[in-house]
Amino acid sequence: MKTGSIGAQLTLWYTAVLCLGLILFSCSIWLALRHFLHADLESALVDQARGLNKYLQIEDPDADASLPVEIDEYSQSMPQDHLLLVLDAKGQPIYAAPTGLTLQPGGAGKPYKLRWKDHTYLAVVQTVLLKEGRVLTFLALSSEPVDRAVYLLGLLLIAGIPLFAVCGAAGGFWLSRRALRPVDAITERARTIGLNNLSERLPVPNTNDELQRLTETWNAMLARLESAISKISQFTADASHELRTPVAIVRLAAENALRKTRPEAEYRAALERIQKESENMTHLIEDLLFLARADFDHSTGETGTVELEGLIEDVCLDLNPLAEVKSITLRRKTPGQHVEVAGSLSALRRMLVILLDNAIKYTPEGGMVSILLEPHSEHATIIVEDTGIGIPEEARGQVFQRFFRIDPSRSKESGGHGLGLAIAQTIVAQHGAAIELRPASHGGSIFAVSLPLRASA
Numbered sequence: 001m002k003t004g005s006i007g008a009q010l011t012l013w014y015t016a017v018l019c020l021g022l023i024l025f026s027c028s029i030w031l032a033l034r035h036f037l038h039a040d041l042e043s044a045l046v047d048q049a050r051g052l053n054k055y056l057q058i059e060d061p062d063a064d065a066s067l068p069v070e071i072d073e074y075s076q077s078m079p080q081d082h083l084l085l086v087l088d089a090k091g092q093p094i095y096a097a098p099t100g101l102t103l104q105p106g107g108a109g110k111p112y113k114l115r116w117k118d119h120t121y122l123a124v125v126q127t128v129l130l131k132e133g134r135v136l137t138f139l140a141l142s143s144e145p146v147d148r149a150v151y152l153l154g155l156l157l158i159a160g161i162p163l164f165a166v167c168g169a170a171g172g173f174w175l176s177r178r179a180l181r182p183v184d185a186i187t188e189r190a191r192t193i194g195l196n197n198l199s200e201r202l203p204v205p206n207t208n209d210e211l212q213r214l215t216e217t218w219n220a221m222l223a224r225l226e227s228a229i230s231k232i233s234q235f236t237a238d239a240s241h242e243l244r245t246p247v248a249i250v251r252l253a254a255e256n257a258l259r260k261t262r263p264e265a266e267y268r269a270a271l272e273r274i275q276k277e278s279e280n281m282t283h284l285i286e287d288l289l290f291l292a293r294a295d296f297d298h299s300t301g302e303t304g305t306v307e308l309e310g311l312i313e314d315v316c317l318d319l320n321p322l323a324e325v326k327s328i329t330l331r332r333k334t335p336g337q338h339v340e341v342a343g344s345l346s347a348l349r350r351m352l353v354i355l356l357d358n359a360i361k362y363t364p365e366g367g368m369v370s371i372l373l374e375p376h377s378e379h380a381t382i383i384v385e386d387t388g389i390g391i392p393e394e395a396r397g398q399v400f401q402r403f404f405r406i407d408p409s410r411s412k413e414s415g416g417h418g419l420g421l422a423i424a425q426t427i428v429a430q431h432g433a434a435i436e437l438r439p440a441s442h443g444g445s446i447f448a449v450s451l452p453l454r455a456s457a
């Protein structure tokens with residue numbers, strides 16, 4: 001029996017409860033039987049004594065001489081194992097069976113126990129009124145058959161309890177092992193599952209009980225783990241891939257510049273290249289760090305009140321030069337009142353910059369980018385709309401995925417790594433909000449973010 005196993009504990013408890021139950025049951029059976037048998041003997045004795053008294057009164061012999069004969073006749077009809085003594089008013093024995101029997105006092109008119117010649121009896125003494133005067137009858141029935149039955153039953157129960165307990169414990173242990181056998185199988189399999197074979201699952205017992213539900217829950221958890229690990233691996237692979245190109249460029253630029261002595265302008269050009277790629281890598285690493293942290297911490301970090309009208313104005317001022325370079329009109333439509341949401345100012349600002357920057361990036365020269373703020377009773381919606389190239393329907397479900405770019409070559413030209421919208425979506429989710437992408441009627445894209453207002457947040 002394995003120590004610390006549920007099977008052993010169940011068996012111990014089961015045996016203890018079984019023993020207690022058996023002891024209680026046996027004691028009650030034994031006491032009840034003893035009580036009933038003694039009560040039975042007592043009522044038999046009382047009946048016999050009453051019968052004897054009646055017999056004496058009915059027969060009531062005139063002469064003392066015939067009384068022992070009458071009593072002897074009656075005595076013959078009584079159970080073999082009995083004592084009978086009849087005394088006259090002076091206490092002289094009229095009849096004694098067996099001979100030599102003397103009065104064994106006790107009981108005061110009620111049945112009482114006595115020992116005579118190493119045998120146990122239940123006796124009763126009564127006074128009977130006859131014509132000739134009163135006589136004293138002493139009648140005793142052997143209690144040995146009853147005592148023997150009670151004793152034997154006691155022996156049987158004492159011997160039976162350990163036997164039943166041992167059988168019960170063995171049966172209980174076998175049943176618990178049988179019921180818990182799938183747990184061993186599950187434990188064995190769970191031990192073999194690691195990072196290298198996360199796609200394996202635990203065997204599900206078809207028992208429709210707690211064990212089946214437990215294994216199904218574990219399998220669901222394994223599936224979630226597998227998906228999370230695969231996302232992390234993908235993320236790491238994509239990140240390394242993205243970093244490889246700028247690192248190679250930096251190394252080549254440095255190696256080239258160092259290969260021979262060059263004029264200062266060439267060194268400067270190489271250093272500028274290195275500086276540009278380093279900045280590019282810094283941005284990429286910051287984005288990667290943000291997403292990696294967000295994966296483990298779903299809060300925004302700092303929280304406070306963010307006033308959206310002012311924030312939008314600020315972001316538009318910052319990005320206006322970018323729009324101007326491409327002769328894009330940056331239109332802002334806000335309600336002209338304070339609209340407050342709970343959240344992180346820097347995170348919401350970053351999200352708006354991503355959406356507006358993308359809108360400007362993917363809108364051809366001369367186009368228009370609009371940002372609208374619509375307050376509602378419980379939330380405020382920020383809409384960023386452009387007249388740009390739009391997002392094809394089949395790519396709409398993927399644009400929020402990390403490193404996803406519709407046209408990688410175009411996106412790379414503009415310095416994008418396909419992380420902007422993933423970051424925007426993470427920020428929106430951290431604020432308990434949702435971001436929605438819709439096509440604009442004129443071919444561009446519409447990104448709508450609904451944030452819960454400060455009071456309801």
Ligand code: ADP
Nearest residue numbers: 358359362390405406411416417418419420421
């Ligand atoms: P990137 O940094 O490459 O722009 P994003 O995650 O911001 O990455 O965007 C993912 C892809 O979604 C982009 O490569 C681009 O193809 C597409 N996209 C994003 N915003 C727009 C937009 N306003 N108009 C058209 N395409 C867009």
